[in-house]
Amino acid sequence: MENGASYYTLAYSPEDKNFDGNFRKLQVKLAGHGYQLAYRRGYFADAPVARNSNALLGLDFPGLRPDATPSSQIFFRARVLPAGDPTAQDLPSQPGPAGDLAARLKPPVKRYWIEYTADMHQVSADIDLSGVYRSNIEFIVIAYDRNGNVVNAGRRSFKMGIPSAKYDDVLRTGFSVRNELDLPEGEFWLRLAVHDVSADRIGSIAVPLKTLAAKPN
Numbered sequence: 288m289e290n291g292a293s294y295y296t297l298a299y300s301p302e303d304k305n306f307d308g309n310f311r312k313l314q315v316k317l318a319g320h321g322y323q324l325a326y327r328r329g330y331f332a333d334a335p336v337a338r339n340s341n342a343l344l345g346l347d348f349p350g351l352r353p354d355a356t357p358s359s360q361i362f363f364r365a366r367v368l369p370a371g372d373p374t375a376q377d378l379p380s381q382p383g384p385a386g387d388l389a390a391r392l393k394p395p396v397k398r399y400w401i402e403y404t405a406d407m408h409q410v411s412a413d414i415d416l417s418g419v420y421r422s423n424i425e426f427i428v429i430a431y432d433r434n435g436n437v438v439n440a441g442r443r444s445f446k447m448g449i450p451s452a453k454y455d456d457v458l459r460t461g462f463s464v465r466n467e468l469d470l471p472e473g474e475f476w477l478r479l480a481v482h483d484v485s486a487d488r489i490g491s492i493a494v495p496l497k498t499l500a501a502k503p504n
Contacts, residue, residue, distance in 0.1 A: 297326075306332050327356060344482050346387075346429060346440055350489055351478050353431040361490030362406040363481045364461070370398035376463060385467035386430075386439035396469040397498055401428045401441075403481060404461040411486040418451040423484040426464045430475045430496070438475060441466045444484070470498050 297315065312329040333347070344351060350358060368375050384390060385398055403426050412420040425444035432438050443464055449457055475498065480491035 301332070303332070308333050327354065329354075344425065344427060344480070344489070346437060350491060351427065351429055351480055353435045353476055353478065353493070355478070355491070357493065358480075358489050358491045360488040361409040361481045361483055363490050364404045365479050365492065365494070366402050367477060367494055367496060368400045368402065370400055370467070372400065375400055376402055376465065381467055385469045386441045388437065388439045389469045392439065392469060392471055394471075396471050399468050399470060399496070399498070401466040401468065401477070401479060402463065403466070403479070404463045405481045405490075406461055407457050409488065409490070410462075410483045411488075412449075412454075413485075414451070420447075420449045420451065420454045422447045422449070424462070425482045425484060426466055427478070427480040427482065428466045428468055429478045430468060430470055431478065433474055438473075439468055439470060441468050470496075472498055474498075
């Protein structure tokens with residue numbers, strides 16, 4: 288966080304319009320001064336897609352890819368726990384397979400809980416005539432394998448209506464959500480993200496996870 292507190296934003300528009308999906312390398316040089324630069328070393332040349340700013344994010348959104356830098360537009364706390372962990376929040380667990388791609392996973396798999404608490408100070412809210420604060424927010428998890436392939440993913444979205452009498456409490460404590468995800472045995476990178484749908488702002492982090500699949504009964 289300290290290293291990323293000060294930065295420069297450079298814009299780059301590729302002259303090669305053949306968006307073939309291949310990886311293209313980038314190099315940034317700084318004359319003199321002896322600085323060591325930290326930046327993305329390349330990108331996948333996918334065709335740009337128009338997106339409504341008031342829409343949920345797709346799994347192919349550039350900011351959710353395994354090579355994307357973390358985003359701090361929305362602050363949130365998160366932790367990844369094996370299902371049933373006694374330290375987990377007392378939230379209801381969902382029945383059946385967990386994750387958008389859970390059906391294609393080969394058993395045995397193990398369930399993990401991803402607990403988020405979003406700082407609502409960074410989430411936009413419109414107040415209606417009845418004094419209710421309206422926000423639209425989604426919580427995302429994508430599991431990538433060591434080759435950058437999506438193994439499983441999950442999301443939960445909420446159109447929130449918070450009475451004015453309770454809004455200060457939500458600002459103080461944050462808004463807590465649990466996502467659930469089934470994963471096989473292996474090593475993964477989890478991309479965790481919180482997306483303010485109305486303002487189109489995102490906070491994201493990458494978390495390494497080494498799993499041991501549950502033993503079949």
